[in-house]
Amino acid sequence: MRYSDFTPYDLILLLNGLGVSLGLFLATTIIGVFLAVMFTLVSYYRIPVLTQVVVALTEMLKNSPVLVQLFLVFFGAPAFFHVNMTPVAAATLTISLNTAAFAYVIMRSAIASVDVEQIAAAEVFGHSRWQILTLIISPQAAAFAIGPLVGLMINQLQVTSLISVIGVMDLTKIGNILNLRTLQPFIVWTAIGALYYVTAKILASVGGRVEKNLRRSVVWGGI
């Protein structure tokens, strides 16, 4: 019973967990968005076999639980391919691919949202496909995609809580440890939930600012 009270050190533990969660979230977001851009380029240039591979992979990733994907990478891959896998590596790989799958769909629909006439006009002016993508499509597509992408990121922040199941010391895992030691689930889980909530709100406000910035050239005339 001696160690069942809360101690000041628990705050450091919580901050530690928050740091791990945030670090993993940032890393997977950067890798995931990069991968999604690669996937989008593959489908934009309609590279024969790769396009089908990307479509099949993203469909599979979108239609299965992240938890199962984590188990497949963390428990399955080492047994099948005889590779070493640390919890952090497995978590980074899985969440990055998962982010990439959803971001890819958003980016593709953003490209599809640009008027076909504009592209036809650019082709008439003799622009190459790369020039069309970088000069004409991407500025408009970015303004379209930023809202859904911020929504996706807030969702992915919550998905990172699942990595506690394979033993990464993130915020949820710290919550588990504190819960088992103090046996005060209400206080512990409320605090953990509040930390996630505040982080998500900060993320949303930053995203809103970026969106406003990207959209300042898009004048919405109303319907």
Place this chain on the structure above:
Amino acid sequence: MNRLWRMLEPYSGFILDGFLLTLLACICAIIGAVCIGAAIASLRTSQNRVARGVAFAYADIFRNVPFIVQLFFFFYGLPELGIYIGAFETGVIALSFSGGAFVSDVIRSGILSIDQGIIEAAKVSGLSRYKIFTKIVLPIAMRTSVRPIGSVLINLILTSSILSTITLNELTGSAKIVASTTFRPFEVYAMLLVLYASLTYALSAAISAVHRRLNRSMEIGA
């Protein structure tokens, strides 16, 4: 493939049990989520400021806190309050609450998209406010929001795998046991991936059918 089947065959009944438990949990949670979602959505569009504020806070909190944290909150917290229920019931309650927050968002935007003229016409016809809401507003809102609700429900099925963390042996939980008895985690989890994908495909086909049925009067040439 044949060798894989021979290895998994003794466990197929066990996996099937898990599959049925997942199915049962999802059906209960879907019903709960749609009911809670409709109730919260009607509060969020009400004239009463307090009701609106409470409903908004509910949806905001349940959408911005990870499901696993909510689940642990219920699983460890409810016994503190003297409510002793099993892991299955806890899981269904948590899934319904968190699903309800997302469903309420969809139904709310369905309600807000209704033409004001329809409501005015109903008022002129002398219908009570309750009748207007249940007989006119809600059916139209449900009809327009079938597809977005469908994607929320698919997400709910995928989220149900998290119930394995509170000792519930649903599909993921039983697959975990099989993986650790056969020492073939890769094959087992790959099979699990395919099972979940087929479950979500089945649900999206069902949603399309419901969408067609509810919107049958909208079809051109119908």
